[in-house]
Amino acid sequence: MNKVLILITVFISFNINVYAQVIIGSGDSLFQSRIKLVESFMNRFNNRENLIGLFDSEMLGSEKDSVYKAAQQFAKDATKSGAKLNFADTSWFAIATCAGKYKGKSVDFILILNVETYGKDLYKWVVAKAQGDFFSLTPPKNDNTLITPLAHETNFMELSRIKAESILSVSQKRYELDQTAVFYTMINSGLLNIEYVSELQFMFLQLPGWIFTIKEFERQTYNAGWLITSIERINDKDKRLILNNLYYEK
Amino acid sequence: MKKLLITLSIALCFNALQAQTTIVDAGIVINMPDVNNEEHQKLLQQRAKECVKQMNDYISSMTATQKNGHPTVNDRYKFRKAAIALFLNEGDSITLENGTKGAPVMMETTSKNSKGRTIKTTRPVKEYFDRLIKMIVEKRTYTDVTITSTDIEAMDVTNIKKVGDRYQCVVSYSQDFIGRRGELTAYADRTKKTITVWFVAEKTIWGDDLIPKLGDIAAGETTRL
Structure with missing residues (x-):
């Protein structure tokens, strides 16, 4: 469990701060061009619609940059593999940084959520893991x-x-303390209240050999909305480790 | 007349697209859409976007000031009432099957604290509208306000998802807020919003139909303009 959360945390920490060039005055056209919904990101990825355009351009740098080259390889592999992102997949999950109140005091913690089916065409998000210093008791x-x-x-x-x-x-x-069980207990006993999600990211493991994260960029440029913010090569063994821990498989 | 013809054609089109599955809910036989049918998806998505657009138009009217209409306080509350009617259970709590009261429809808003950190506040949508009207009428912060939102063409909508016996989708739009003091723009921002739209079975003059009803509204980070 800890190993997985560390892996995820390290992965998230690769995020790069973005200082975007602000364009003002063409609200509708800018809004129209941005990737406004996670579903729209998935559709564009599945249609292989300018995969490099799905990256946070500030992260890529110039064409000579190693990150840019990695992104090109990522795009090449995605096209070659034909991998698709689907809502019902078990190999993607949300990482929600939550702001809450624990015994009246402000606290931040992370919830990892995944999609679960409960009937034909019926899906819901469920809390897979909780992570927060105060869950360690x-x-x-x-x-x-x-x-x-x-x-x-x-x-x-x-x-x-x-x-x-x-x-x-x-x-x-x-x-070994299970932080997720502590989270459930705190909520159940009324000690912890979730106020809002302050940051949201999604991690995708569907593409063979790669793991990548998207987050939403709020900026008045044409490179805005849900964009790839980090990519990393990963072997099948580590992917299995993440998924096994997420689904409590032994 | 044009609006009536559009509604009629949508209703006829929907009847033609009826799927085989039916359920009984509150005495109404509902023709269930097929979530895997592209035409059903498109039809309901369009209805959802139109409903969101209607709400945004009411918000603009509710908050219009001398520069753009100058409605009376009574008019503002009429627009508020019309906007509230678009929401699930008119924005109020829904009594759940076990008798407990669920939460009312909520509106999320964002602001920045003194450390520059984005803080989100969630309040019932009715309360949000009341605060908007109060801000305009009292003129403490701004003498003139303009709130505009994206047109239908710029909205994005997810596929329709089944939730128990109901259906939902999410529509994204952008809202611009301009607050003036006299002739000067004192504050302007743009916020991306996402709103859940539920489809509720209702009897209409066209027969039993699924009507869009608005749910919770989430706010993204606000960008100063």
Whole structure:
């Protein structure tokens, strides 16, 4: 789980800040040309409609740039493979950075969501993973909470003294906390409220040998909307690792 | 007359496209569209875009000031009422099957805090309209406001998706806001919005039909103009 989240986080961190040239005054034509919906991005990719044009142009740099060359190879491989992106695919997912309130305090955390089918032509998004520092329930420093060796002789009365923030101090050494289960519990108990999604990205694994991410660029240029923001070569083994962890497969 | 003919032709066209599947919902027999049928998709997508355009026109009228119409406060509330009628359950909460109340239709808006970070606020769509009218009438921030949105041709719409026994799609559009103080433009921005459109079964003079009803509206990052 952690390995996958680290991989995803590292991948996201490749994003490049964009300082776009602003064009003002031709609202409708600019808006018409932008890739306004994720579905529109998928359609353009599937139609192999100027694949280089689907990249964030600021990321590509000049034609001599290594990123530009990688993008060209990506486009070549996409055309050769004939791979398609479909909404119902299990090999794409959303990475939503959420702003919320935990016990009234502002917090940020990540939710990974994937599409799940529940009948013919029926689909829904489901939360696959949750990631956030406060989901790890780290005990405070110098926390000496423990259940003493003779507690069994006193009906484990000490259990009633365990404080909320010290709960992991009494867990087994090898216990691996499931942050997603903590997320569900916090929401269920009303401790955590999700306010809004502050950043949204989608990761696609459908193209053989590649993994890529798209995000939406809000700028008044013709290169705007949902665009490829990072690409990386990946082998089948690592792809399987990501997907197995996403779907809790052993 | 032209509008009536268009509606009539759409209704006839829709009847001609009836799929085999039918269900009974609140006593109305609904002819279900086939989500895999391209013609059904196009027809419903067009209806969704027209509904969104209608809402945007009402917002423009609701907020029009001396430079573009100067409606009375009563007029503004008439436009608000007309806009609200386009929303699912008129923007109010829906009582769920288990008796609990669901959330009302929500409108997301964006702003930047002092650190430059984008903050999103979500409020019921009715409250959003009330605040818009209040801002115009009180003239505290701006003396004149213009809100315009993209035309139907510039809107994008997703394929129709089935959700239980209902159908939905999402339409994207862009909204420009210009606030003036006197002759000077004090603030101008452009925000990309995406809105969920639900299709609800209703009896119409043409027979049982699926009518678009607006749902939640999400806001992208705002760009200053």
